[in-house]
Amino acid sequence: MNGACACGVIFLGTGAGMPSKQRNVTSIALNLLDERGFYWLFDCGEGTQQQILHSPVKLGRTEKLFITHLHGDHIYGIPGMLTSRSYLGGDTPLTVYGPPGIKSFIETALSVSDAHLTYQLHIVEIADEGVICEDETFRVETARLEHRVECFGYRIIEKDQPGKLQLDKLAELKVPAGPIYGKLKQGQDVVLEDGRTLHGADFVGSPIPGRIVTILGDTKYCKGSLQLAQHADVLVHEATFAMSKQELAYAFDHATSVDAARTAQEMGAKTLIMTHISSRYQGDDTDLLLQEAMAIHADSHIAKDFWSFDIPKKS
Incomplete structure (x- = not known):
């Protein structure tokens, strides 16, 4: 678990609402297969492309972008990221998934700025819950969360691999x-x-179970987050506030560290990683969030910018 790891979950921005000196706004990269050589991004707040420059992520090798919802701290970095991908030699197709309205936002920004991409851009607006994409290795499922605007969480399921030849x-x-x-x-x-x-x-051993990674958008404790978190190897959950600010969290449809830990514990998720941290928690202040979560779910962590968590293959 360190900032140099290139395989697993890489946190590019871990703040809430607006950037602070310690945390940029939300963006997460996922790379489960080094040999595949592609990255998936989840949300793209303002400054994400700058954050990528300080990470192992290769923008030209970004294959998919999943948007949880249309608040600015999750989407304002998209136009710059898309155009920079062209400048960096990205020529393979890129697909963006997100709530209704994401297509209009992207096309308007690119049109007004007279941007010309060197690759095929596909935009998929999510119409309903369920499977939104699938290939020979992965399946991605989505469910609605409870936030002030329509918001989705994503469950990335690696398919089981054949057992080893004996x-x-x-x-x-x-x-x-x-x-x-x-x-x-x-x-x-x-x-x-x-x-x-x-x-x-x-002569072939038992199938090797695939990994499950759940990445949620902004949400309070809800049915959708529980559904997506079930038996996840890693659950990435917002924890905007400590428990003492529960009323404030619920007023704005956000979660506390206790909400995140409850979700992980109740649904049998292995590792909880909390992100989307309010700027009121600086430095050692985040220890409070971590202590509250660990009292419920021992395997809990607080993400910070450029921190990564390796998710090894199962055996």
């Missing part, structure tokens, strides 16, 4: 290495030269 069993049977191993790994049946038939399922 080489010791094959060695005992004197099965020659080569293409046969590849076929067995894929679960196929193989007939050897000596007439023996090997069934792939007999």
